[in-house]
Amino acid sequence: MFDSMMPLTLVCAMLCVSACVASCPPRCECSDAPRTVRCASAAIPRDASSLIITGNAIPRLDPSAFSGPQNATLLNLSDNGIIEIGSHAFSSLLALRSLILNNNQLVLIHPEAFSVPGSPLQELSLRSSLYNYSSLTDLITALRWGELTNLLRLDLSGNRLVLLPPGVFAPLPNLQHLHLRNNSLVAIYNGTFSGVEQLLELDLTGNAFRTISDEGLRELERLGRVRLLLGQNPYACTCEAQEFANWLNSSKVRVDDVDGLYCEFPASLRGASLRGISAQGLGCYGNVPEEITDLSLQTSYVFLGLVLGFVGMVFLFVVYLNRKGIKKWITEIYEACRDVLEGYHYRYEIDSDPRLGHVSTATINQTLAPWFTLRSL
Ligand SMILES: *[C@@H]1O[C@H](CO)[C@@H](O)[C@H](O)[C@H]1NC(C)=O
Ligand SMILES: *[C@@H]1O[C@H](CO)[C@@H](O)[C@H](O)[C@H]1NC(C)=O
């Protein structure tokens, strides 16, 4: 499908963005209908050293797509809407050192996509190019199969990455510059950067780190002479960040933008420098600062009041709904009490003062009457 003419067509298409509409470039055939441009193979000089083919619609890169310019060292395929990279797509470019694939939508990356005999590749840039997490899985496989042992620079910025599987960069033993800027990374684990012992620069700017756990700190510490960038992350300056703040002050790892790390949470510390924040500021002595305790106590009283009020209202409502039944119930109790009281009173009178033995129940009824006005409910 993708014969050796194809890339040249692409180059022409690029050249044509402005010019071709008016006139067909030399050595090319242009046809009106789908605005197709076909160029003779001589259109790309075989000794070209940099190929810049950008801004086209190239959904698929097929095997050996670039067979002409053997000595090319740079291939820039940015902004081409590339969806799929087939196996051995670049394998005829035996001198290729830089492969730039920024701003594409890679859904499928063949495991042998980056296989080039002799593994000459030194730079691979995939900025804003991975379509979703499946593409990352594909990429990891392709990095492993590609045996990119000479790769020095990998750019995966702007790919919405949330999670990096352990050992993801291990197939790149000589990697020196790793750019993970503008992703959504939240944590570094033991093993995230295992196997990349030569790393000189690690850019984690603009991710979603709220803090870096002890485990993550140990992992970074292991990288030794790396130059770290950690800015523009939404750091939470709570007690848990204590370890991280101390580490920033004491670590042998160089954090280049250490003075540009700011708290995002809590609101009272927003914009404060993470490094300058003292243990007290992080609220670590006595666990929680006093105002916060007071506030939460007040909050819980208010809440308790509301709950009790609500329960009370429900109770009154139930009472109201059952007023007939309650009235009946109270009447019954009253009757029962009266019988009992009468009995007792009578016996008491009899026992204590035989002379009053004649007191009738009517008297007792009168004495107790005020207590049972509820009867009129
Ligand atoms: C590629 O480079 C090699 C060695 O530098 C040279 O012999 C050869 O002619 C070059 N090929 C082209 C097509 O320029
Ligand atoms: C690759 O092409 C893009 C788009 O034209 C351009 O912005 C970028 O600078 C190029 N990069 C290289 C290394 O040529």
Ligand SMILES: *[C@@H]1O[C@H](CO)[C@@H](O)[C@H](O)[C@H]1NC(C)=O
């Ligand atoms: C990624 O996108 C492809 C194509 O739309 C889809 O088949 C695949 O399931 C998606 N993977 C994930 C993890 O969402």
Ligand SMILES: *[C@@H]1O[C@H](CO)[C@@H](O)[C@H](O)[C@H]1NC(C)=O
């Ligand atoms: C960050 O990445 C997104 C895609 O994930 C992109 O749209 C956006 O332009 C990037 N922002 C910067 C500042 O690079």
Ligand SMILES: *[C@@H]1O[C@H](CO)[C@@H](O)[C@H](O)[C@H]1NC(C)=O
């Ligand atoms: C990290 O993982 C390695 C190997 O999996 C293990 O030997 C080491 O103990 C772990 N380190 C920590 C701090 O968990």
Ligand SMILES: *[C@@H]1O[C@H](CO)[C@@H](O)[C@H](O)[C@H]1NC(C)=O
């Ligand atoms: C870090 O060092 C700065 C001064 O260099 C100091 O003001 C700050 O309190 C220290 N922070 C911690 C958490 O030790």
